[in-house]
Amino acid sequence: CSRLHNRPTISPTLLLPNLYQNPALNAPPGPDGLPMPVDARKSQEHFEDFYEDIFEEMDKYGQIEHLNVCDNLADHMVGNVYIKFVDEDAAARALQGLTGRFYAGRPIMIEFSPVTDFREATCR
Amino acid sequence: PPRERRRRERKSGFDQPPPGGIVPGMMGAMGVPAALPPGMPGVEAISVAAAVA
Numbered sequence: 001c002s003r004l005h006n007r008p009t010i011s012p013t014l015l016l017p018n019l020y021q022n023p024a025l026n027a028p029p030g031p032d033g034l035p036m037p038v039d040a041r042k043s044q045e046h047f048e049d050f051y052e053d054i055f056e057e058m059d060k061y062g063q064i065e066h067l068n069v070c071d072n073l074a075d076h077m078v079g080n081v082y083i084k085f086v087d088e089d090a091a092a093r094a095l096q097g098l099t100g101r102f103y104a105g106r107p108i109m110i111e112f113s114p115v116t117d118f119r120e121a122t123c124r
Numbered sequence: 125p126p127r128e129r130r131r132r133e134r135k136s137g138f139d140q141p142p143p144g145g146i147v148p149g150m151m152g153a154m155g156v157p158a159a160l161p162p163g164m165p166g167v168e169a170i171s172v173a174a175a176v177a
Binding site: 045048049050052053056057101102103104105106 | 127130131134136137138139140141142143
């Protein structure tokens with residue numbers, strides 16, 4: 001996000017920016033130069049596989065309260081993953097545990113997020 | 125169910141490194157911010173490349 005966000009030093013919520021790669025974003029161009037359409041079923045399976053991977057990995061660090069994956073195509077927050085743990089210690093353990101690792105060939109970026117209520121979350 | 129079978133057969137995406145390994149400059153090419161967490165593999169390689177440039 002281009003907004004100036006406050007980055008807490010500790011929080012129950014973690015942000016993994018740009019981790020989810022929507023297949024539509026990487027679709028090869030068709031004869032008209034536009035990206036080829038992606039099969040809806042395969043796209044859904046891709047998302048579910050990703051969600052399972054993240055949930056199972058994060059569950060090792062503590063109880064998860066919310067897991068939100070941004071499955072959007074626009075630049076803003078594209079592919080962002082937000083995980084809110086029940087307690088901050090679990091989030092801290094997850095941050096430490098995931099730092100320096102890779103997901104599907106891409107480095108994992110991870111930071112604490114100030115978001116604690118996803119219904120009220122908005123970029124300010 | 126097919127979903128359960130797929131789940132069992134599928135390998136997690138975690139800890140899958142890039143196909144060609146870590147090479148200098150690849151972090152930028154993948155569109156990730158330059159500010160990597162301390163200890164992230166490849167940081168030294170990028171620093172060396174930046175110093176040479």
